[in-house]
Amino acid sequence: MVDRKRIDEATGTSTVGHEWDGIEELDTPMPRWWIWTFYATIVWALGYVILYPAWPMIHGATQGVLGWSSRAELSAELRADAARRAPVTSAIATTAIADLPAKPELMQAAVQGGGAAFRVHCVQCHGAGGAGLKKLYPSLTDDDWLWGGDLASIQYTITNGIRNPDHAETRTSQMPAFGRDGILDASQIADVVSYVRAISGQEKAGAASTRGAAIFEANCSVCHGPGGQGGRAVGAPKLTDAIWLYGGDRDSLTAAINQPRNGVMPRWNNRLDPATIKMLSAYVYSLGGGEKAPLAAATPEGQGADGQP
């Protein structure tokens, strides 16, 4: 059918020789610059295959003479980033934690770094944003603290944990199981519950709460303080406020007195470096409930009589 080819009048170009319903295709030659561009891409590809990983083999791929790998590039970037952060990290490490708020930029950096560490190590229990989990793990965002909410106290808690059996410095205390161990009988417990609900404003005071007050004074005020004001030295919660980790209704309170939970938090000084713990403390402090350091913290080592801030 070569004879079907003809020269198109309008363009002077040959047709390719086939026709569909009167429509013919012109055999317009490609411009030469196009083919040179095409050759250039081939040359580029050859160079690329030699320099970079390219051909898939049975185990892995060809390495390329530059020895480049995405993994090596990532670790180089991580090293470079660590080097970039080094001045700030070392400044945080050498600054006493109580002095951090006076240096807003350093505090800001510490809060940011602590937030990153929090999302890795702490969210499993305390939740994203430190909201805690009802009846299991305390909220870190409110203004109520079991063991103290100033920077040094938070740092001590994170460093040494709470009720760690393997660690001497850990914060510890144990509320007796008043019901299970038969220290108080059921009616006495009910009276104490009435008293606790009265001082927290959930019930009106009555005969039961008056009876409960005496029992409370004898059994509970050692740790929870007279009138249930709480005792931070032993992590005894304040009982007069609106915040209840394990619930403030009658059933929850009765269960807590019968068989207390005595919550546990791991210590972090065997897993995180002191600078990271310092940053975590700053982050937790910044969540909204951070407290000014109490005057007692002005003692030389910044620690209380029992060695705990």
Added chain:
Amino acid sequence: MASPEDLTGGNGPLYAARKGVYPKKVDGPFRRFKWAIMFVTLTIYYGTPWIRWDRGPYAPDQAVLVDLAHRRFFMFQIEIWPHEFYYVAGLLIMAGIGLFLVTSAVGRAWCGYACPQTVWTDLFQHVDRLIDGDRNAQIRLANSPWTLEKLAKRAIKYGIYLVVAFWTGGAWIMYFADAPTLTADFWTGQAAPVAYGTVAVLTATTFIFGGFMREQVCVYMCPWPRIQTAMMDEKSLLVTYKDWRGEPRGSTKKAQARPGAFGDCIDCNQCVAVCPTGIDIREGPQIGCITCALCIDACDGVMKQVGRPRGLIDYCTLDDAAVEKAGGVAQTVRKTLLRPRTLIYFGVWVAIGAAMLFSLGQRTRLDLAVQHERSPLYVQLSDGHIRNNYTLKVRNMEARPRRVAIAVDGLAEARLWTEAGTRERASQHIEIALAPDSVTRVKLFVAAPGAGPERQDFTIAVRGLDGDPRGDSDIIQFDRPETAP
């Protein structure tokens, strides 16, 4: 049907070399207009980054600056932030409609005069004439063997190409950083790698596109000729060879021998010789014609020499061509330009421009964006109050430090404090200082009594405390725990 072998064999070559284009020097009104446009456009391109514009101590003093690093776009007294990018989109829409307007009115005027490819091709063709001589000398040199003279001329010419290309690439980066600083940094090796890379790429593309590709970019690569073909109508101005007047062609000698047998075209080929894209306009409108009108200048010159009226090749619409062919008189240019289609395009173009100018004049330079912290949604405070946390982004888009007040409305007994403050010192509004030309993040704590709806909307507002009370506000939720059953 033809077999595959037939398709690849055949008469024609698979690949075609470029046919050389050696446009001849020409003078005339259109050529002078082209000179003027070239001068203006190149001056704008090379010179704009060097214009200084005082904005005070907190903003750069370059009149036109695309500050990608800090995400700011400065254009004289206008400063655009990334969230105001719609102004740039608006400018692009205006540019698009402007091209529609120009195309429907005067055809491919953009291609012929103002397109960078045209301007730089023209510039490089002047370099050709400067080094190699005019058309005939250029053709002779191209066909001559490689002598020392040809080698020297080529080296000088490509050297000049390279200088122009480098200058072009170098001017581009000046729009993205402080021009004097960048120039100093560039020559001392202190500039960012991306600056050198950009200059290298743009030098290469200018060198190749302006020096060698030239009209092939318009014919093979550019989509605009195709789009324009679809946008032109019978009333768009085209460079037209008036074949009814020119045909049949014949030299003056032949015309003298047989008066009345020939048209006005004396077949001198000057229109082809001056064409920068190497086409023959006498074959009719075609994609290679960028309507630069140099053939009009050439033909008018020849017509003057032979004593015939000008305008054998001229701007003419298809409608007018039909009228003139039938012996009528064409519309005036003014009537051609002022037709509904062009007026509607112009109206839309002006409306968009006016709307943008109006909104530029109305915009506040203090902006608030509030995010309600969702983890946790609310915090139970020990005294029974509920606290919600918010992240405020306060944008101070003026080049001066400011003091602003943040206040809430619609939330009874609300108290505010920030990370820097404490609840004991909380009040109903707080004051913060904003750094110039920056976004300030504020973590805002809002506490309110625990009794109230589970979810309620209220307003957080920011306003200036330093003379300009205009500001911004945002409606956001306050969440409380579910009331116990």
